[in-house]
Amino acid sequence: MFELQIIINGLLLGGLYALMAIGMSLIWGVTNVVNLAHGALIMLGAYTTFWLFKLLHLDPFISLAASFAVLFVFGFLIQKYIINFVIRAKMFITLLLTFGLDILITNVAQTAWTSNFRQTSPSYASNGFSYGIITVPYVRLAAFAISIALVFALYLFLKKTKTGQAIRAVSQDIDAARLMGINVANTFAVTFGIGAGLAGVAGSMIGVLIPITPHMGEILTLKSFVIALIGGLGTIFGPLVGGLFLGLVETFGSFHLGAKYADVIVFGILVATLIIKPTGILGKNNE
Amino acid sequence: MNKVLKYVFLAIIAVLIATVPLYSGAFITRFLIGVILYAIMAEGWNVIAGYTGYPSFGNVVFFGLGAYVTALCMINFHTPFILSLIFSSIAGALFAIIIGIPILRLKGHYFAIVTLGIGETMMAITFNVPFTGTGAGLSLPLASNPNLFYYVSLIVLVIFIVFLKFILSGRLGYGMIAVREDEDAAKMMGIDTVAVKIKAFAISGFFTAIAGGIYAYWSTFIDPPTVYDPVMSIKMIIMTVFGGAGTLLGPVAGAFIIIFLSDFLSTHFTILHTFFFGGLIVMTAIFLPKGLMDVLSQKGIGWKYFxxxxxxxxx
Known part of the structure; x- marks a missing residue:
């Protein structure tokens, strides 16, 4: 019975993880940039919701839209006016650049908002329903549902809309896409904006569940990478599988080995995946 | 005659550098120790990334390991400082070989992120195993003469540069550069690429660990967030890239300039210092991806270059 509770907790966490990582996976798959500032964007999303809640008493689940909008614009500008300038440089230059952005964003956040622990805590934060000895908190359930819904929304967006098709075209062949009249630079910027916006939404919901600090992003970047990797690049449902998997393994692992080792488990999965199947669970084998 | 003059000039500079603690105050000596330690680390990153083409984003792991080995040796077994440094360097090289065997097969982003993860993992492990003092950290005995650190680190840096110059003109050096330029072609030419990569990584770990050991005794206190700080890995990278990756003296120049600017800003313009490292990285990546040494080697430099x-x- 106890195991069942762990499975439920793991799956609920995993849904949120999936949303957190799907932005990184999308940006990586389309622009070939591994965005090491991803955790910092999640952190900004968490703060956006926190301040809207604290100053305007806006419900965190309503301010998700604001969080998406703010981060979309921010991400669009970063890609358009910074990352686009180095996108064809050596791979480690783009990694270095995004890490620089991460340090910049984190330091500014720390200067502006200090390192104090904060949390978005609506009145219903600890409510939930119980069935037998199993408890499901409403907040986690809602975060899970919204995450899954957004993953499907992204799938539909990429399949059905013109912008989505442009993004997929650019990810397949930049030159051919350009010949078809697609503005590659803008498509990259929109892709980064969407990735950042989803990271912001994930951050908003993470901020309801765990404390917010300017440095919360570091480990989340690594986790997002692991999830994107486990799921396999260039797939839309890969991060969903990866997120649920990581959520389950982490919850089981911290229960049996102790919460302190949660980060070590994440890393163990990373190395194991890279050695056994570098293309991920749903990834194609021809890379 | 010109050549003689050049050597005399170089000799004077060498003597001036070697005797800094004798004529300058503690403040300058302290600043230069920081520069030299970072120069050693940046040069360590240069070996594996600048010359071999494997950009490690977690070289701080060797620094932390070296710091902990020296600290534990000196606290528990009262070994002399220099002997502890030797243990640290061996530990660094061995660790590089052990992790290098599986991860040096990975390429591109995968290698970079795995090395980033190794740093985070070692931090988490050090927090949790009892004999490292966990999160409380370790306190080392106080050194009798603070100038000792200047001489030790300077000697290590000089040995490192001479050693690197020596291997670069030999089989291993050419092997490293061949791997960087085209690994498959290097393999086809009969270069044992696996051995080359592991040796380069071991050299990198060896010297970076010594820097960690010196730091531990110098600062007299270490804890996991300080010596496994991922930002330190990035500082090594930006110093090397800013100075010039794949050049012998670029990392040293990068370390000197960046630490000087950073210290200057942190004392005079505290707010600006907040933006310093991030801003510097962004600017360097966009305008100076080949580094300062490349700029200096250009004849007539203008806006066109950038x-x-x-x-x-x-x-």
Whole structure:
């Protein structure tokens, strides 16, 4: 019975993880940039919701839209006016650049908002329903549902809309896409904006569940990478599988080995995946 | 005659550098120790990334390991400082070989992120195993003469540069550069690429661990967040890239300039210092991806050089 509770907790966490990582996976798959500032964007999303809640008493689940909008614009500008300038440089230059952005964003956040622990805590934060000895908190359930819904929304967006098709075209062949009249630079910027916006939404919901600090992003970047990797690049449902998997393994692992080792488990999965199947669970084998 | 003059000039500079603690105050000596330690680390990153083409984003792991080995040796077994440094360097090289065997098979982003993860993992492990003092950290005995650190680190840096110059003119050096330029072609030419990569990584770990050991005794206190700080890995990278990756003295120049600017800003313009490292990284990646040494080697430098850099790399 106890195991069942762990499975439920793991799956609920995993849904949120999936949303957190799907932005990184999308940006990586389309622009070939591994965005090491991803955790910092999640952190900004968490703060956006926190301040809207604290100053305007806006419900965190309503301010998700604001969080998406703010981060979309921010991400669009970063890609358009910074990352686009180095996108064809050596791979480690783009990694270095995004890490620089991460340090910049984190330091500014720390200067502006200090390192104090904060949390978005609506009145219903600890409510939930119980069935037998199993408890499901409403907040986690809602975060899970919204995450899954957004993953499907992204799938539909990429399949059905013109912008989505442009993004997929650019990810397949930049030159051919350009010949078809697609503005590659803008498509990259929109892709980064969407990735950042989803990271912001994930951050908003993470901020309801765990404390917010300017440095919360570091480990989340690594986790997002692991999830994107486990799921396999260039797939839309890969991060969903990866997120649920990581959520389950982490919850089981911290229960049996102790919460302190949660980060070590994440890393163990990373190395194991890279050695056994570098293309991920749903990834194609021809890379 | 010109040549003689040049050597005399170099000799004077060498003597001036070697005797800094005798004529300058503690403040300058302290600043230079920081520069030299970072120069050793940046040069360590240069070996594996600048010359061999494997950009490690977690070289701080060797620094932390070296710091902990020296600290534990000196606290528990009262070994002399220099002997502890030797243990640290061996531990660093061995660790590089052990992790290098599986991860040096990975390429591109995968290698970079795995090395980033190793740093985070070692931090988490050090927090949790009892004999490292966990999160409380370790306190080392106080050194009798603070100038000792200047001489030790300077000697290590000089040995490192001479050693690197020596291997670069030999089989291993050419092997490293061949791996960087085209690993498959290098393999076809009969180079044992696996051995080359592991040796380069071991050299990198060896010297970076010594820097960690010196730091531990110098600062007299270490804890996991300080010596496994991922930002330190990035500082090594930006110093090397800013100075010039794949050049012998670029990392040293990068370390000196960046630490000087950083210290200057942190004392005079505290707010600006907040933006310093991030801003510097962004600017360097966009305008100076080949580093300062490349700029210096150009004849007649103008806006064109920077615009050309951008034009080549933007989408």
């Amino acid at each position: 615009i050309e850099n951008i034009r080549k790399h933007r989408v």
